[in-house]
Amino acid sequence: MRKIAVFASGNGSNFQAIIDAVKTGLFEADIRLLICDRPAAYAVERAKSAGIETFLFNPKDYPNKESFEKVIAGKLADAEVEWLVLAGYMRLIGPVLLSSYGGRIVNIHPSLLPAFPGKDAIGQALAAGADRTGVTVHFVDEGMDTGPAIAQAEVPIHEGDTADSLQARIQEVEHSLYPSVLRSLLNNQGDENRAKAGTGFRFR
Structure with a gap:
């Protein structure tokens, strides 16, 4: 364990x-x-x-x-x-x-990185007029949200969305995606997943 x-x-x-x-x-x-x-x-x-x-x-x-x-x-x-x-x-x-x-630090970010890194990713997506955003689980390196992606999931942006409404839908995805990715990393082939990082496989 x-x-x-x-x-x-x-x-x-x-x-x-x-x-x-x-x-x-x-x-x-x-x-x-x-x-x-x-x-x-x-x-x-x-x-x-x-x-x-x-x-x-x-x-x-x-x-x-x-x-x-x-x-x-x-x-x-x-x-x-x-x-x-x-x-x-x-x-x-x-x-x-x-x-x-190194290689054993993971983070979750509320966008489809590399789009909208850093603070207020949800506000960035809305301000850009994007029609979608999402969630990225990634390994952590020395940069801000620049580490290799492990998994991503898309979240559509609806007409009339506010930061609160979009955040609620993103968090719903986060709360499912993050535990699933951690299960794979921690309990199965952690080394294999590190090797695959950055290949862009997605959960939808």
Whole structure:
């Protein structure tokens, strides 16, 4: 059973989807730790309810990213974490964690990357007048949403969509896609999936 840590900064709905998937047996994983940079984030309450240990930190308490990532790396090592799963974590992963977990860090992003990377991907899609967007699960590298794609799912943009209505449909897809991809990565051929990353296979 793979030991994982989830990184989240906000509501944590994808975190909850992962918790629920593990509870219902969709895939086997031991969620050892929640890493959170915002003490008021609702993801912290989700962790408490599930009995998952949380490491909270304020980046302003550290001189730089390297400093707080070294502390995080220590917590991950103590918990024997093998994979890092980003679920609405609003910070770029830096060299400290990449050097230890390269190829074992995954993220979910609300667009069909490489379209609309970075913050407010939903707002970007609406502003561009796109007729579709979607969800991408990808490996994390040093860039912002630039790592190799593992899986994508399309979400149509309807006439009259607002950011809220589109976000609701995207999240519905996310909550299904992310656990499915994690099941494949963690419980089956993780090395094979890493080799396939970037080939653009899609869930529809």
